[in-house]
Every structure is written in structure tokens, then in C-alpha cells.
Amino acid sequence: MPELPEVETIVQGLQAVVKGELIVAAQQSGLKMRAQMVPNFSKKIIHKTIVEIYRNAKYIVIRLNDDSHIIIHLGMSGRILIGEDIAPSKHDHLILHLASGIRIVFNDPRRFGTVCYSQEPIEKLDFFKNLGIEPLSNAFDSTWLSKATSRSSAPIKSFLMNANIIVGIGNIYACESLFAAGINPEKPAKQLKRKEIVKLVDAIKQVLASALASGGSTLRDYVKSNGDVGGFQHHFQVYGRKDQACFQCTTPIKMLRLSGRSTYYCPKCQAKR
DNA sequence: CTTTTGACCTGACAGC
């Protein structure tokens, strides 16, 4: 479940449970992920303590007491489970055993995700070199966005999903934000009017924040029962709603393919022009 | 340079 709100939700769940915890054992699958992981780093993290966990873009960063870091990216299908008795399963790639008996398990069937370990400052890692702006930061405002869009002729939806420009917005939240702003996903970024830019910034912050709030509401269940996370899927206005009536105007939602991704929009509420 | 496409993987689901 890996866009900004989901990653942030998971990070908050981890923070609540494992801060200050000692790692007593660790196991890795050793299978090849998106980026080659440091082989057998599990040995290097044993007897170290987790001092800080935070999110950078869609990456989860776990800082240890010697300032080394474990970096996890969930890719498309990655999950993190936290609990005392998690049954081992097929695509577990990293299992951390903590002194309290709690385990943190990173499971990713498709292996589009990443697990790696770094003893160097993390800014040196390629992952973090070309990342764009955090959409929930104060720096992300209409002034910033209008400057950034003015240089791009790409469809606004592809623009929003480009992590070199803005981080954390994936396929779902790009669709939902554009609907909330009433903007057609195919519209070239540089053609957005000032008014649309203002609306879009607002929509993105609103959508991400309310998704985060929904994720947070099921966080406790997630941590305790290892079940599913997030309740925002019940609030989707367009994502996955092809041919269903728009909640605003009852026009059937349309789907098109944009940069290889399914794109949902209301042809009336998000008319071109 | 910018933008799009294809590749990376497994699993779930629809239709035959």
C-alpha cells in the first residue's frame, strides 16, 4: 500500500512500537530486489538499537544507534507487519527480531521494493539524490507549483507522479487530486491557469491529509492484528470506478491509459478545454 | 534536454 499516506501511516505505526528497541536477530531472503541489497547485512545490525524511524518520499528510513541506516521501499506490493507472532511467509525479505519479542517483517511478493543498509550518510545514496518536493511541506505552494509546471509540457497527471518533481503522489492520489481540483489529467502542465494551480495545491494537500487520517484510523488494528491497513478506499471519487456514476454529476467515470498507467476521471467535472 | 515505453516480478481474477 505504497503512496505517501500509506508509507507515512506505516512509519507512524513503527515509531509507536519500536523506538529504542534493540535488534537481537535479523534474517533476509537474499533475493534480488529493485536495487541490489547489501548481501548479509543482517549480521551488521544485530545488537544495535533503533533510534529513529522516518519517511523520505516513499522510503522508510530506520536509523540505528551507530548512525547507520536500514532503508526500505515498498514498491507496488510491499507490506510491513509488526507483531509478536507473525507466521513466516513466502515473500518475507527482512525480518527484524526485537528484544521485546516484537518482530518487524517486510514482505514483498513482486520484489519491486527495496531493502538496503548504509553506513554512510544516506544523502549519498542514489535513491535520495534526485527527489522532488514533499507535497505536504509548506514549500509546496501555488508559487512553487506554477513555476514548476511552466517548464513542462507533460500531461499534468504524469507530472504529478514524477518523483523527481513531487514525491509521494502515486496513481491513486494523482487521479483523486485532479478530480478534486476539476482538472483533466491529460492537460499539459504548462497550460494550467493560475486558478487551477491554486486549486490543485489545495486538492493535493486535502486528499493526502484525509487519506492519512483514514490510514491512521485503522493503524491500531493493523499493528495488533496484522490485518490490512487503510480505510481511504471507501472515499475514492474516481479511482477504480470506471463506468460508474460520478458522485458529483452522475456522468460515467472514464478510464484512459496515461504513461502506461490507468487513469480515472470524470469527463464532465474534469472537462478538457 | 524532456517525455514515453518497456522491463522488472508475483498473484488475483475473469473468461473460456
Place this chain on the structure above:
DNA sequence: TGCTGTCAGGTCAAAA
């Protein structure tokens, strides 16, 4: 009960 095709929340290298 298969089998086949399609689709899936991301990112990167390569092509256009």
C-alpha cells in the same frame, strides 16, 4: 479444474 490474458498502489534505463 485448468489454462490464458489482463491488471495491479513504483521506479529506472532505454528509446523516441
